[in-house]
Amino acid sequence: MWIAPRALWATALAVALAAPSAACGDDDDDGGGGGDGGDGQTTSDAGAGDAGGDGGGADAGPGADGGAGETIALPGDAVYPEGVTSLADGTIFVGSAAQGTIFRVPPGATSPESEAFAEGGDNGLVNTLGLYADEARGTLWACSSDLAGTSGIAPGLKAFDLATGEPTGSFDLPGGGICNDIAIDAAGNVYVTDSAAPRILTLPAGGAALESWVEDDRFGGEGFNLNGIEVDGDAVYTVKFNTGDMFRIPIGEKGAPGVVLAVALERPLESPDGLRREDDGTFIVVEGVGRLTRVALSGAAQQLTTLRGDLNGPTTATIVGDGAWVVEGQIVHFSDPTTGPPDLPFQLVRVPLP
Secondary structure (H helix, E strand, O other), X not given: OOOOHHHHHHHHHHHHHOOOHHHHOOOOOOOOOOOOOOOOOOXXXXXXXXXOOEOOOOOOOOOOOOOOOOEEEOOOOOOOEEEEEEOOOOOEEEEEOOOOOEEEXXXXXXXXXXXXXXXXXHHHOXXXXXXXXXXXXXXXXXXXXXXXXXXXXXXXXXXXXXOOOOEEEXXXXXXXXXXXXXXXXXXXXXXXXXXXXXXXXXXXXXXXXXXXXXXXXXXXXXXXXXXXXXXXXXXXXXXXXXXXOEXXXXXXXXXXEOOOEEOOOOOOOOOEEEEEEEEOOEEEEXXXXXEEEEEEEEOOEEEEEEEEOOOOOEEEEEEEOOEEEEEEOOOHHHHOHHHOOOOOOOEEEEEEOO
């Protein structure tokens, strides 16, 4: 069922408002986070991170640094960051859901470059959500959607030159919707979740337009639907924000989708957003209630482990070395001023990956 983006956004916020205070940013700590995150929170250094795809971008590989301390602070009091991705050298890109801006953070830095990688309005950016850095093809992919429905600009997948930030392509979602998150397979096919319709779209490698890849009634419903997406070998994984479900879709011959399978989890995920691949069958999921969770899948067996549970309105994460940089988006304050102001500065928080 199609629902107006503005109504979807309001529903998503209603879920966030029902979450514990750590997710809503109501604590008194400057910069949020609700505490120190426990022992072992050290500077990111050489680790065993892989360069596989993830729901918001390619993860940095072994030896990447990505930040000199525990946090990366973003400028301004109205950024409301959402998507994040990284390069093999530890460079991090993070996008603003409120302003559309995309920031670039050099390896080892604790704040972005003074000049933004892309500004809101560039290449039609409105509200920037998922990001994916495709180093093999020199492209930064970004999902842009008009969450308020007032700009007149169609939601779409945006492409930028990874080195210069120059626009290199723009692909509208057919029929509209909410372009939420991005993944890429080994052949260069791009997959996009639509949170407003029960579908995953694809941009075939070298293609000129987005097209529906798979549709399933289980992807739809009231509120904000499919969110994070990831490719693991010959399958696509995705999570559904409003129900906590996780799905697996095999990639068949010539890229055709196989039968959609619901992953049997020991508990539903709570407001799942970003989805990142660690190793074959192992993922991290950002749960909007303030958690970063590891999901280990092995045949019929699966295990969920909380890696940190006091994050301040987290949205997505990217893996750099032996840690995950989690975006504390505090999005609830963006669309519902009655929740009060956000904790400043907006930031990314490093969570070790044991």
